[in-house]
Amino acid sequence: MTQIGxxxxxxxxxxxxxxxxxxxxxxxxxxxxxxLTDLDGLVLPGGESTTMRKLLTRENLLAPLRQLIHQGLPxxxxxxxxxxxxxxxxxxxxxxxxVRNGFGRQRESFETELTLQGLAQPFPAVFIRAPYLKTxxxxxxxxxxxxxxxxxxxxxxxxxxxxxxxxxxxTQLHAYFLKHFVTKS
Ligand SMILES: NC(=O)CC[C@H](N)C(=O)O
Numbered sequence: 001m002t003q004i005g006x007x008x009x010x011x012x013x014x015x016x017x018x019x020x021x022x023x024x025x026x027x028x029x030x031x032x033x034x035x036l037t038d039l040d041g042l043v044l045p046g047g048e049s050t051t052m053r054k055l056l057t058r059e060n061l062l063a064p065l066r067q068l069i070h071q072g073l074p075x076x077x078x079x080x081x082x083x084x085x086x087x088x089x090x091x092x093x094x095x096x097x098x099v100r101n102g103f104g105r106q107r108e109s110f111e112t113e114l115t116l117q118g119l120a121q122p123f124p125a126v127f128i129r130a131p132y133l134k135t136x137x138x139x140x141x142x143x144x145x146x147x148x149x150x151x152x153x154x155x156x157x158x159x160x161x162x163x164x165x166x167x168x169x170x171t172q173l174h175a176y177f178l179k180h181f182v183t184k185s
Contacts (some may be wrong), residue, residue, distance in 0.1 A: 007065075
């Protein structure tokens with residue numbers, strides 16, 4: 001049975017569990033380093049990346065997570081998860097130049113039908129104080145952009161979106177993660 005760990009220190013972790021369970025996989029919440037055993041994949045939810053980072057440090061989770069990601073654990077980061085994955089001194093899972101709260105005050109939150117490379121249908125993408133990637137490294141593939149701002153990308157075992165796929169009923173992105181990143185045992 002495929003088991004996906006969801007970082008559950010802060011943010012929208014319950015919604016990720018619902019989306020993944022709807023696709024038939026088992027989920028477990030990650031709150032301490034002991035929760036990191038026997039995972040086939042990992043989800044880093046949206047929330048507030050500064051707070052999440054403090055909690056990761058307090059729980060001594062930063063180093064073990066960074067190591068697992070470096071070793072190839074399939075990892076899906078959304079919004080604040082994207083921020084942590086693209087910061088070299090946080091989780092360093094994807095090479096990119098991240099801009100936090102990159103859509104400005106007027107557009108604090110919005111929803112748009114986004115075309116993503118690899119998805120059959122446009123995705124109802126919910127952005128909440130969303131970051132974007134200005135650039136990504138040569139090993140990354142851009143999956144979607146809005147006005148030249150990169151809002152979805154992947155690099156090796158890491159998938160990131162600047163928006164919140166767990167806040168809509170559309171499970172295309174979670175299914176994409178399971179199909180293309182998570183190796184079933
Ligand atoms: N919805 C979100 O996850 C917002 C992310 C937030 N702006 C941050 O940098 O942490």
